[in-house]
Amino acid sequence: MTGSLVQHAVLLSVVLFTLGALGVFLRRNVITIFMCIELMLNAVNLAFVAFSRSLGTFDGQVLVFFVMTVAAAEAAVGLAIVIALHRHRDTLDVDSFNLLKW
């Protein structure tokens, strides 16, 4: 019974990860792209918790803890970059950020 629950949790994680990756390609607002990355990180967290449940260990929970820490740091730095970009370009459209393109 729990086995199928774990399996469906991992399947849900796959679908959520794919939706997040698709969102990164489809959306052009840089903040929405950020949120799609958060969605992918959450999908991975779900897989960690499900596998941890399946194996009967607690390592997955510790890894989820670290993923959340990195996500918080990433959100803080990323949103600071977004604010700096908006100040210089007055837009949040990723197509207009092409300074590093040659």
Added chain:
Amino acid sequence: MIEQILFYTLAALALVAAIVVIAQRSPIYSAFALIVVLCSLSGIFAILGSPFIAVIQIVVYAGAIMVLFLFVLMLLNVQKEADDPGGSKPLRTAAAALAAVFAAQVGLVIARARFASGPEQYEASTRKVAELLFSPTFLYVFEATSILILAALVGAIVLAKRDL
């Protein structure tokens, strides 16, 4: 039985809200849909026997990170995306097709795999997670994380300064 009904309800809610996140043109609505995804996942974590992760999911993700996102959205007065996709329609279709192929491939592997059901009594309580987190296996990683947080703190302040 009740736990299965709850699991599938929350899973469906998370899926619908995730689709809203990527389909919505207005970033504010995307952010609120993402909060729904995070709260549903928190419930799923609780069902899978991880009450500690379920709580910090709400506190850290839905509480801290999403508030930061909404704060920046309100601060910058973000408008809806324009309707015109910029002439890259074939590329967008290709991205959707590739995503479908990816989900189908990984999903097929997962659907065929056999998962162990794990122990009958399983609860990753705060005590158990903390005992592992502060054990020699993860202690140095935990300390490195604090340096990461400090670096992110300084970096965010420097980047958001006016005269960059």
